[in-house]
Amino acid sequence: MDFSKLKKLYPEATLSKHPFMEEDTLRIPYKNQWIHIPKQRLDDKEISVLTLLKEEIQPDMFPSSQSKWLNFLEGNREYPPQTTQPVRLIQLVLEKMDDQFDYTIWIDSITHLFEPVLDVFFVTRETCYIIQDNTSQSHTQEEIYGMLKTLEDDFSIRTNAYIGQFWQPDYSLKAIFKEEQRIFQEEVSHLHDRICSLSDVALRYFTKEALSQSTVMLELKNQLEKQTDWKELILALWNSQGNISVAAKTLFIHRNTLQYRMDRFYETTGLSLKNMNDLLLCYLLVL
Template sequence: MNFNQFKSIYPSAFLTDVSKNDQAFLTFPYQNKWINFDENQLTVSEKKLLYLIFNQDITMQNLETPQSKWYQFLIEDNPSLPIEKGIYRVVQFDITKKDTRFDKKLWLSSFKSFFKDVQEAFFIDDHYGLLIHRYSGFSAAQEETIGILQTLDDDFSTKTSGYIGQYWPLSLDFKQFFKEEQTIFLNQLQKSKQVFSLSDVALSYYASEALSKSPIIQQLKKDLASHPEIKELITAIWLNQGNISLAAKYLYIHRNTLQYRLDRFFEEFGFSLKDRNDLLLCYLLTI
C-alpha cells in the first residue's frame, strides 16, 4: 500500500524523517521514512493488522525495557523526580498466562488506551509491569479495571491480575509508597481476586505477622488446615461480603449446596460464616 491509501483509511497518519519517540503513536519504517498512526484511533485488531502489514519484527522491541524517567525513578536508584508536580497513582499488572505469540508492545498500548492521563506504562520483566497516570477528576474504578483486564484477556488469550494503587502527591516519598504497594501486590497476588487495592487486602496483609504469634490462632489454623476445601469456602463468603447467592456463583455450586456446607462447617467448628465477627475471624485463620 502507498501512503495515500493508508491516509484514506487513517486520516491522522503522517510521515516523519526520523522515528517519532512518542508512545501515543505506532511508528513503522516506511520507504526511507517513518509512518505514524495515532494509537487512540486504532482498535486492537487494527494494530495487529498493521504489524502484519509492515512485517515488523517486534521480538527485540518486546524485550527492551523503556528507560523512561518514571522507570528510572521507581525501579532504579535515580532520585530525580520524573515530573515537577501532580498527584499520581501506579497500577501494577501481572500476566500469569500467555501464549507464544503474545505481543507485549501491542498489549501495553491497548491497556494504556483504556485510561486517561497516562504518564507512562512499561514492562519490568516478561510478565510484570506498571502504568502510571495522573489524577484529573476521573479515575477508573476497580470494577472498570476488572472489565478492562477481562477484555484484554479475551483479546490476547491471557490471564492478568492487577493492583490499583493509591493516589499520592509526587515527592521523594512517592517511591517509598510505591515500593510498599509493590510488596503488597506481589505478596497477595495468589491470595486475592483478579484486581484488588489496599482496602481489599490491608487486613490480611498487615495482620498476618501479629496472628502468627498467637498460640490460639495457630491451633485454630491447624484445625482448619486438615480440611483444605474449607479455605475456599471461607474465602468465597469473605470476598462476596457474606452474600450467599454471590458466593455460590463464585464457587460454581448451587445455593442450597453452599447452605449445606455452611451448616456442616458450623456443626464441626462452631463458627457461623453468616455472622460478621465469625466470618472475620475465620478469614484471618486462612491467611
Template sequence: MEFNEIKSIYSDAQLTDLPLENTNFISFPFKNKWIHFEKSTKTSSEIELLNLLFVSKKTNLSSVALKWQNYLINGVEPSPPTLDSEFRIIQFIILKKDSYFEKKTWLSAFKSIFSNSKEAFFTNETSGLLIQKKSDEKLTFAELSGIIQTLDDDFSIKTICYIGQFWPINKEFKSIFEEEQFIFEKQKNKGKSLLSLPIVALHHYTSESLDKSILMPILKKKYTTQPELKELILAMWHSQGNISLAAKSLYVHRNTLQYRIERFCDTSGLSLRNMDDLLLCYLLVF
C-alpha cells in the same frame, strides 16, 4: 550472564525472590528474581555500567519511561520525572505467554484501559509497570476486572495486576511504591487476578502473626479441614454476613445455607452470623 559470574565481580551482590525494602541498595529484576548491589560502594560510573547491563535494550523505553524505571526500580535516578499532581503505579505480571505473544501490541491495549496513563513498560520478560496520573474518570474495580479478563482472552494469557493507590509525588512516593511492590510479590500467587490494598491488607498485615501462632493452626485443623466449610466461610465473608447473597453465590436455598451455618456453630461454637466470629473463621481459611 549467571549470578555466580556477577558475584565473582561484585562480591556484595545479593539475589532474592522479593524486592528489598532498603534504599541502601541498587536493585534490578534478574531472571524472575531480584539482584541487589550496595549503593555506597559503587562509583557513579559503576552505577551507570550496572544500569546498562540490567536495563534491557529490547524494551525500547522512551526517555521518560526510562527515568521512571531508574527512579522506581534501579535506584539510579534521585527524583521522579515529574512533581505534578498525584500518580499511582499499576504493577502487572503476565502468565502463560506463548511464542506468538505480541508484547508491544498488548502493552498498548493495556495502557488504553487506564485514562490519563503516562507510561507503561516491561521491567523484565513478563512483568512491568503502568504510571497513571490522577483524573476524574475512573472505572470501578469490577469493570476493570472485566476489561482485563477480556484482554486476556484476546491474547490467550493471564494477567495479574496490583492497582496501587494515588499518591502525591514527594519524598515518600518511592518508599510507598516499594511497599506496594513487596505486597504484590507476596500476594500475587494467592489466586486473585486483580489486587489492591483493600483486598490484600488483611492477608498481608496479619500473615506474619498467623505464621508465628500456635493456636491458629490447631483451630484450622479442627474446624476448617473440610472443603465445603471453606466454601461456606468464604461465601459468608464475601457477602459480609448477608445470608441471601451468600446463598445465591453458592447456588443453594437460603434455608439450606442457614442449616449449614447452624450445624457449623453447633460443632465449633462459632457463629458465621457474628462478624467477629466470621473474621476469625476467615483468618483460618485464607
C-alpha cells in the same frame, strides 16, 4: 553463573523469588528466581559489569525504556518526575505469553486504553507498569477488569492487576511505590478475581506475619483445615457479608442446609459464623 561464587564476592547478595525488594538492588535473573545485590554496596564500574553479565544471562525480551519514572523506581533518580498532581501506580503481571507477544503493540494498546497516562513501561518480562495522575478518567475495578479482558482476548494472555492509590508526588512516593510493589508480588498468587486494590489484600497482607507467629491462631487454622468444606462455607458467608440467603445461593444449597452447616461448625469450633467478629476471625484463618 553460580550464585554461591557470586555470593563470595558480594556477601550482601540474596536470592529471592520476587523481583523487587524493599531497598534499591541490582537484580539478576537466576533459575526462575532473582539475585539481589544492594546498589549502595556497588560502585559505578561494578554496576556496569554486573549489568553486562545480566544481559548475557538473559537479554531483555521487552523494549528498553528511558522512562524517568522507571529511573525513579529503580533508584537512579532521587525525585519523581515533575508533576503537581497526585499519581498512582497500576501494576500488571502477564501470564501465558508466547514468543509472538508484541510488547510494542501492547504498550500502545494500554496507553490508549488508560489514556491519559504519564507513562507505560515493562520492568521485567512479565511485569508492566502504568503511571497515571488523578486527571485521568476514574474507572471502577469492574470497568478496568473489562478493559483488560478485551486485551487478554486480543493478545491471548492472562492478566493480574493491582490498582494503586493516588499519592502526592513528594519525598515519600518512592517508599510508597516500593511497598505497593511488595504487596502485589506477595499477594498476586492469592487473587481470586485477578484484579485488586489495597482494600482487597490488606487483611491478609498486614496480618499474615502476626497470625503465623501465634500458637493459638495456628491451632485454630489446623482445626479448620481438617474439614475441606469449611473454607468454602466461610468464604461464601464473608463475601455475602453474612447474608445467609445470598451465601446459600452462592453455594447452590438450600438456606436450611446452610444453617445446619453453620450450627455444626459452631458445635465443633465454638465460633459462630452468624457473629461478624467470629466470621472475620475465621476469614483471616482461611486466607
